[in-house]
Amino acid sequence: MAALQLVGRPEHAILSTSTALMPASWAVLCHDVNGYYRALGVAPDATRRQLMRAYRARAGQDDPYLTYVLSQLLSCQIRRAYDAMPLGELFRDDYVLAYLRRLASEIAARDNARDGTDKTAADIIQSLLGGPEDSKNEFLAPAEAARFDGGTRDRQPSINTPEAWPYSFLLLVSTCTDVSRLAQWQNGLAHALADLGIPQFAVGFHGHPEPDFLVAKDLGAPVFFLSEKAEVTGELIAAAATAAVG
Numbered sequence: 001m002a003a004l005q006l007v008g009r010p011e012h013a014i015l016s017t018s019t020a021l022m023p024a025s026w027a028v029l030c031h032d033v034n035g036y037y038r039a040l041g042v043a044p045d046a047t048r049r050q051l052m053r054a055y056r057a058r059a060g061q062d063d064p065y066l067t068y069v070l071s072q073l074l075s076c077q078i079r080r081a082y083d084a085m086p087l088g089e090l091f092r093d094d095y096v097l098a099y100l101r102r103l104a105s106e107i108a109a110r111d112n113a114r115d116g117t118d119k120t121a122a123d124i125i126q127s128l129l130g131g132p133e134d135s136k137n138e139f140l141a142p143a144e145a146a147r148f149d150g151g152t153r154d155r156q157p158s159i160n161t162p163e164a165w166p167y168s169f170l171l172l173v174s175t176c177t178d179v180s181r182l183a184q185w186q187n188g189l190a191h192a193l194a195d196l197g198i199p200q201f202a203v204g205f206h207g208h209p210e211p212d213f214l215v216a217k218d219l220g221a222p223v224f225f226l227s228e229k230a231e232v233t234g235e236l237i238a239a240a241a242t243a244a245v246g
Contacts, residue, residue, distance in 0.1 A: 030083040034091045036069045044083065048074060068094065076175060076228070080207070100125055170204030172214070176228040178205075184232040189224055192241035198222065201244070212236055215243045 030037070030044035037044050040054040051073055060066035072078050072093060082091050090096050104124035111119050169182055186203040193201055206214050206225035213236060214225040222244045230236065 031085065031087040033085045033087070033089060034082070034093060034096065036073055036082065039066060039069050040073075065095070076207075080175070168202075170202055170223055170225070172204060172206040172208075172216075172225050174205040174207035174225075174228055176205040176207070178228075181232055182226065185224070185226045185237070188232065188234070188237035189241060192237055193244065196241060196245055198241075198244060213240045213243075215240060217244070 032038055032044060037046065040046075040051060040060075041058065042050055042054045046054070051070060055061075055066060055070045058066060060070060072082065085091050101121055104121040107124045108119040108121050111117055169179075182203060182205070189201065189203065193199075200221040202221060202223045204223060204225050205228050207228050208214070210227070212227045212230040216223040216225065224240050224244070226232070
């Protein structure tokens with residue numbers, strides 16, 4: 001990793017690292033188990049813009065399945081869970097569950113006719129999934145309504161640094177690129193850490209459910225990871241600065 005350095009006058013500093021974006025997450029092998037990316041004709045690391053461009057190119061607005069696939073992939077939580085599915089397994093989305101219901105109805109009818117039982121499709125699904133029918137994947141909450149023309153944030157950082165905040169940042173189990181919030185986080189830390197004698201640090205996002213921030217001290221300089229869901233406040237900045245010297 002490149003050397004981390006606080007540039008400019010500490011009292012006015014708004015940056016933390018070099019001017020090249022440096023995502024720090026490990027590479028994830030996506031098996032595209034349900035064929036989402038294949039259906040849109042994009043690579044698993046496609047950005048949000050690329051997803052929407054492919055959706056429009058394939059007239060996805062006229063295809064309910066492509067519309068559903070896009071809504072799944074535009075949800076950060078669903079996409080993270082989907083990309084992590086191991087080879088040989090299916091991601092239990094609405095289409096998979098609909099198939100399972102049809103299959104379960106056929107199996108129940110066959111078993112009842114053969115054995116004189118009164119099994120239901122729900123009984124078969126429970127045996128297949130190891131739990132109730134409604135126990136879907138943890139992140140299968142419905143995605144936001146199909147407002148596919150409004151989003152502009154890419155899933156991965158652009159090769160070119162964002163004009164809104166032209167400095168690097170790190171990602172830890174995260175795909176967040178909200179550089180406006182990151183600039184607030186880093187600007188506040190720069191002032192707080194200057195008073196504590198810490199002239200070198202880096203910032204980034206983490207995608208863990210909690211806490212609101214993490215401080216890594218073993219990367220050559222402290223790295224302050226802000227939670228994807230946390231808002232930047234003076235209290236949070238003070239707590240992070242204190243954790244760096246604790």
